[in-house]
Each structure stands twice: as C-alpha cells, then as structure tokens.
Amino acid sequence: MxxxxxxxxxxxxxxxxxxxxxxxxxxxxxxxxxxxxxxxxxxxxxxxxxxxxxxxxxxxxxxxxxxxxxxxxxxxxxxxxxxxxxxxxxxxxxxxxxxxxxxxxxxxxxxxxxxxxxxxxxxxxxxxxxxxxxxxxxxxxxxxxxxxxxxxxxxxxxxxxxxxxxxxxxxxxxxxxxxxxxxxxxxxxxxxxxxxxxxxxxxxxxxxNEADGFELHQRNIGAQNDQEKKIGQIIAENLVDNGATLQMGIGAVPDAALSALSNHKDLGIHTEMFSDGVLDLIEKNAITNSKKAIHPGKLVVSFVYGSTKLYNYLNDNPLIEFGDVNWVNDPAVVRKNPKVTAINSAVEIDLTGQVVADSVGKRFLSGFGGQVDFIRGAAIGNDGLGKPIIALPSISKKGQSKIVPTINEGAGVVTSRAHVHYVVTEFGIAQLWGKNMRQRAYELIKISHPSQRESLEKAAFDRLKVMPSAD
Missing domain, CATH: 3.40.1080.10 (Glutaconate Coenzyme A-transferase)
Structure with missing residues (x-):
C-alpha cells in the first residue's frame, strides 16, 4: 500500500x-x-x-x-x-x-x-x-x-x-x-x-502531537427542499448523459443533482470537491469512472468536505486521487475528459446572463472557487459534448426573484455572460450560448418564477428597448 x-x-x-x-x-x-x-x-x-x-x-x-x-x-x-x-x-x-x-x-x-x-x-x-x-x-x-x-x-x-x-x-x-x-x-x-x-x-x-484525536470539521448537510429537488431532477434527466464526467460545486443544488443520478451509468468524477453524495452513487455503480480520459477508474478531487463516514471512506483508499488544484481545475486538463458536466450554483443572474456567485450586493459571501475553471473546461471540452450549468432557485426564501433585470449594486460578476451556456431553475432550462441579449432575456424569463415574469418582461424592454423574443 x-x-x-x-x-x-x-x-x-x-x-x-x-x-x-x-x-x-x-x-x-x-x-x-x-x-x-x-x-x-x-x-x-x-x-x-x-x-x-x-x-x-x-x-x-x-x-x-x-x-x-x-x-x-x-x-x-x-x-x-x-x-x-x-x-x-x-x-x-x-x-x-x-x-x-x-x-x-x-x-x-x-x-x-x-x-x-x-x-x-x-x-x-x-x-x-x-x-x-x-x-x-x-x-x-x-x-x-x-x-x-x-x-x-x-x-x-x-x-x-x-x-x-x-x-x-x-x-x-x-x-x-x-x-x-x-x-x-x-x-x-x-x-x-x-x-x-x-x-x-x-x-x-x-x-x-497534542491534538491527536481532534475531530475533523464536518459539513452540516440539510434536507433538500422541493425547489432544490426539482432542479436536481431537471438536471439529471435532461443534461447529464451516461458516461459523463461530473464536477459539482458546493451547495444544496449540486447535492440535489447528485441525488437524482442513481439510475445513470458509468459516470466519472473530476471535480474540485465532493461531499457525501458520491458515496451512494459509488455503491449503486452509477459512478465507475470507466469512461474518463484523466485517471480512468479513479475519482479525481482537490478537497473533500462532509461527514465522518466520508472521511473514513477516504482512508487508505486508492480509488480517490487527490490533486494540486492548479492541475485538477486547469480548464486545459478538464476539457480532456468526456462529456464534462459542470454543475454550479449562483446567488443571482441578470437578464443578459451575468452570474453573481460570491456576493450579495455589496456584501462578500464566498469567493470564485472553481466555478469559472469548470464552466470553461466543460465549454471547451475536446469532444464538444460538455455542459456548463448554472443552477439556482427562481426565487429566494424572502420572495425575491433570483433572475433580475440588472445585478444588485455592489455585487460581483463571477461567471461572465460569455461563459454561460445552461441556466436551470425549478421551472426549466434556459440555453443562452449563441443567443443575443433579446433572446437571452426571453429564455431566462421563461424559467423565472411565474409571479415575476411580467415585471421582468417590462424591465427587459426598458433595458434593451425591444421585447424579448425567441427569434
């Protein structure tokens, strides 16, 4: 060993x-x-x-x-x-x-x-x-x-x-x-x-040696709500192919997508991080890593964060390959895998496709992480079959639309409008790549919360000086 x-x-x-x-x-x-x-x-x-x-x-x-x-x-x-x-x-x-x-x-x-x-x-x-x-x-x-x-x-x-x-x-x-x-x-x-x-x-x-026996920090994984479950189901049923190589960011929505993949076959993992959700898919043979180009047969990861059960699973387990993130997240490396499917979450997205993920208005929340690394790696996949996905609930717990006319003052764009391909809410999928601003607004309004669509359509017209439309 x-x-x-x-x-x-x-x-x-x-x-x-x-x-x-x-x-x-x-x-x-x-x-x-x-x-x-x-x-x-x-x-x-x-x-x-x-x-x-x-x-x-x-x-x-x-x-x-x-x-x-x-x-x-x-x-x-x-x-x-x-x-x-x-x-x-x-x-x-x-x-x-x-x-x-x-x-x-x-x-x-x-x-x-x-x-x-x-x-x-x-x-x-x-x-x-x-x-x-x-x-x-x-x-x-x-x-x-x-x-x-x-x-x-x-x-x-x-x-x-x-x-x-x-x-x-x-x-x-x-x-x-x-x-x-x-x-x-x-x-x-x-x-x-x-x-x-x-x-x-x-x-x-x-x-x-004094801290021997110190308990590793564990992730508190809460129950998924109906919005998150629906988003995960939509992603699993429409955007994840058998044999895909998965990257998932941290959060309830990527967790929900993993939970919905039990019936898939020959999935692979090449990701910055994973949590307990992969264990069930390994046990069900949904994850085999058999189709990957980079370290086939192994889950490639940079860090993990989860439960004691997950940490025990990692111990002396050659199935898991931990890598320097300068290599794991390099889009030039990521793109070599088949059907790279990157699933990442967001705080809000505006009608042109700008994604806010590290801040809420002027308040800093997290960071860039690997979202752009993998969104780009999936988009430029060598096989042309990658799927870069941004997933978010259509509306916040406070009833505010997460699809917005313009991003909130002070908020930072993590993933640019040029990077974005697929956006998923509980109301469906918007495909933005190759679309102009009028078409993007139309696609995003379609997957917004029904209570917000009329106001978003008006805001789109005010901003773009033209009605959103599919063609």
Whole structure:
C-alpha cells in the first residue's frame, strides 16, 4: 500500500511541476531528508518562530488546524506581534484571531470566505481576495504571496515516515513546497489519502502531537427542499448523459443533482470537491469512472468536505486521487475528459446572463472557487459534448426573484455572460450560448418564477428597448 502511495505521489508531483510551468516549487516535500526529523513540540510552542510581518498559510476546510490557530493567536498576543497575515481558503471552526486584542496583530487574507469569516470580511477585520481557484497555487509559486510558514494538519507518519495532507490537497501542496517553515498538527483522525498530498515527516520542522484525536470539521448537510429537488431532477434527466464526467460545486443544488443520478451509468468524477453524495452513487455503480480520459477508474478531487463516514471512506483508499488544484481545475486538463458536466450554483443572474456567485450586493459571501475553471473546461471540452450549468432557485426564501433585470449594486460578476451556456431553475432550462441579449432575456424569463415574469418582461424592454423574443 505504501509503495503505491509514495510512487504515485512522485509521479503526480512531476505533473504539477509541468502545470506550474517555469514557476517551480522551492522544495519537494514528498522526498525524505536523510538525517533530519521534526522537532516535537507542545501546542504552546508550535508557533514560536512566527514573527511580526510573516505570511502564514493555513490548511483549510475539514483540515482547518483549529488548535494551531488558537496557539498562533496566543503567541501573537504574548510576544506583541504585528502584521501577521494568514492566507487561506474557506476555514472552519473558531476564529480567535478576529477577537479584540488579537485582530490588530493577525489578519486573514481570505482567498475563499466561509461562514465563520463573513462578518469579519464585511466589517473590515479580514481581507477578501478574488482569484480563480486553479490560480491560487500560483500566488505562492510566483511569489505574489511570499510565504514564511505553513500551518497544516496531517495524518500520522507511517513506518517509512510518510504523512498525508488528507482531506485538503488543493492549495496546501503549493504552500508547503514554497514555505521555509512547516508546522504540522498530526492527528489519527486525518485520513491518509493518495495523490499529491504526501509529505515526508523529515520535511516538517515542528510537529505537534497534542491534538491527536481532534475531530475533523464536518459539513452540516440539510434536507433538500422541493425547489432544490426539482432542479436536481431537471438536471439529471435532461443534461447529464451516461458516461459523463461530473464536477459539482458546493451547495444544496449540486447535492440535489447528485441525488437524482442513481439510475445513470458509468459516470466519472473530476471535480474540485465532493461531499457525501458520491458515496451512494459509488455503491449503486452509477459512478465507475470507466469512461474518463484523466485517471480512468479513479475519482479525481482537490478537497473533500462532509461527514465522518466520508472521511473514513477516504482512508487508505486508492480509488480517490487527490490533486494540486492548479492541475485538477486547469480548464486545459478538464476539457480532456468526456462529456464534462459542470454543475454550479449562483446567488443571482441578470437578464443578459451575468452570474453573481460570491456576493450579495455589496456584501462578500464566498469567493470564485472553481466555478469559472469548470464552466470553461466543460465549454471547451475536446469532444464538444460538455455542459456548463448554472443552477439556482427562481426565487429566494424572502420572495425575491433570483433572475433580475440588472445585478444588485455592489455585487460581483463571477461567471461572465460569455461563459454561460445552461441556466436551470425549478421551472426549466434556459440555453443562452449563441443567443443575443433579446433572446437571452426571453429564455431566462421563461424559467423565472411565474409571479415575476411580467415585471421582468417590462424591465427587459426598458433595458434593451425591444421585447424579448425567441427569434
């Protein structure tokens, strides 16, 4: 098992170097350093080498090293540090560095914002940084963000000294291969995963054992409502072919689409992330990965976020291939798979097809993530059979239309009108690609909530100076 794990890792990391082009990693963390071992330290001493002004990467999502972040916050206060910047994707758990007495010492640069930092971002306590997910590793490789240290969360070293980045390889591999200082929290609950996430224990500078047994952060997956179920059903029955390669963003609508795919055959997974929804499809043989061009037979992913059942399934499971997101999400890689079907959600879409997904008006909500990476990869699929899908309920819980005449003031366009092909609500499918603005408005009004159609038609005429029509 180990020999397969390590040899596969070396092969994949070469692939990542090619993806990075001339921007090479500064170190190869999968290779052992003879005669070196990490210094085993307490949580209290783990961050003692972090100094004022340092740029620190933080492992994210399920792998968020919450005890290390608490230790860093205490270290910053005790040593009067200033200007420490944390660079990360979506984090889970407590955010002690945003508290009074710490927030002027340690500040987040959030490359994708989760629920626990939205308040801080929108109140000016943390920063928000927009970037295509597949380009985030290049921030570290090209030196746009010069890292001084990385805080990571790893599986225990095996008999040969190999640990794993576990549930989140995404941007973590680029971070550790470009950090002069690596501080790792080792945890028996972190699954050992295959692919680009291997790190040899000799590459770690400080190793913390105190948090062994810490429960990984889990996703709270709520019940799907009728709107979401209907959208999922429409996508599954009309837009997902047998043998398709799937990407799904995070959210209730992509989850609903997965739930409706039980009767499909030979589906493949090449996606930035997945959650528990894939497990049922694997058990029913709906997912076989047999038609894929990139790593056939395996689910390719960059990070996962779900339940303990999912994390246990990942442990020592060579069926799951974790990759550097600079490779996984690269549209030039994505397009090589057959029938790439990208299913992503949105906050709102205007009558010309502009998609808002990272903000609600002036309020930042999340980030670009991999939506554009995969929408583009599906659109330019080598076989010409890709389906880029934006899915959203027609109306919000507060009764506001999500198909709007113009996007709300301050909101940001994530997916441009030129990227959009299919838009799905519970009322059907609008196909926008190749359509002019008058035709787009007609298509979108057709799938809007019936209570909004008259006002949307009037707004379209006011904006376009012509009635929306199909021809």
């Amino acid at each position: 180990l020999s397969r794990l390590t040899s596969r890792s070396f092969g994949t990391s070469a692939s990542c170097s090619r993806t990075a082009g001339v921007f090479r990693d500064k170190r190869e963390v999968a290779f052992p350093i003879a005669g070196k071992s990490p210094k085993v330290v307490s949580l209290a001493d783990a961050c003692r080498e972090i100094k004022s002004g340092d740029n620190v990467f933080v492992h994210g999502i399920a792998a968020t090293p919450t005890p290390l972040l608490q230790s860093l916050s205490e270290h910053a206060v005790a040593n009067n540090l200033k200007g420490v910047k944390l660079h990360h994707l979506h984090l889970e758990g407590a955010t002690p560095w945003t508290a009074d007495g710490v927030k002027d010492r340690v500040r987040s640069n959030s490359l994708f914002t989760g629920h626990n930092l939205r308040g801080a971002v929108n109140n000016g306590i943390a920063d928000f940084n927009s970037c295509f997910l597949y380009e985030v590793p290049l921030l570290f490789r090209k030196g746009a963000i010069k890292l001084n240290a990385s805080l990571i969360h790893v599986s225990p070293p095996d008999a040969f000294g190999y640990c794993s980045l576990g549930t989140s390889v995404d941007t973590a591999r680029a971070a550790v291969t470009n950090s002069p200082l690596i501080i790792a929290m080792v945890n028996k609950n972190m699954p050992r995963t295959f692919g680009d996430g291997v790190i040899h224990v000799s590459q770690i500078d400080y190793l913390v």
